[in-house]
Amino acid sequence: MEYLIYAGVIIASMFFLLLPFLYGSAQVNFFQELDPVKKRAADQEQNIKDDIESTKLALRDLDMENKIGKIANEDYEILKDELLEEWKSSENQFKQIKRK
Numbered sequence: 001m002e003y004l005i006y007a008g009v010i011i012a013s014m015f016f017l018l019l020p021f022l023y024g025s026a027q028v029n030f031f032q033e034l035d036p037v038k039k040r041a042a043d044q045e046q047n048i049k050d051d052i053e054s055t056k057l058a059l060r061d062l063d064m065e066n067k068i069g070k071i072a073n074e075d076y077e078i079l080k081d082e083l084l085e086e087w088k089s090s091e092n093q094f095k096q097i098k099r100k
Contacts, residue, residue, distance in 0.1 A: 041097065044097060045094070045097050045098075048090055048093050048094045049094070051086075051090045052090045052091065052094065055083055055086050055087045056087070058083055059080065059084070059087070062076065062079055062080060062083065
């Protein structure tokens with residue numbers, strides 16, 4: 001009797017391991033995310049976070065270049081306003097995604 005149980009467990013585990021070979025790995029991915037909409041939202045959220053970080057870095061670099069005299073003050077103010085507007089826009093997009 002116990003040999004039948006052992007044989008059943010072995011056959012079931014072999015079937016589980018052979019599923020990707022029988023049906024293709026794309027169809028038998030037990031660990032893939034079930035909801036692609038959530039995945040897209042997470043990707044979009046990460047992209048906006050990356051945009052915010054790159055804008056912060058650009059502002060830091062712009063500040064440094066102004067301090068060493070590489071950029072004129074008029075140009076600095078224009079570029080700074082553009083970057084701050086971009087940052088504000090990205091923050092608003094991030095807040096909208098978080099509300100959903």
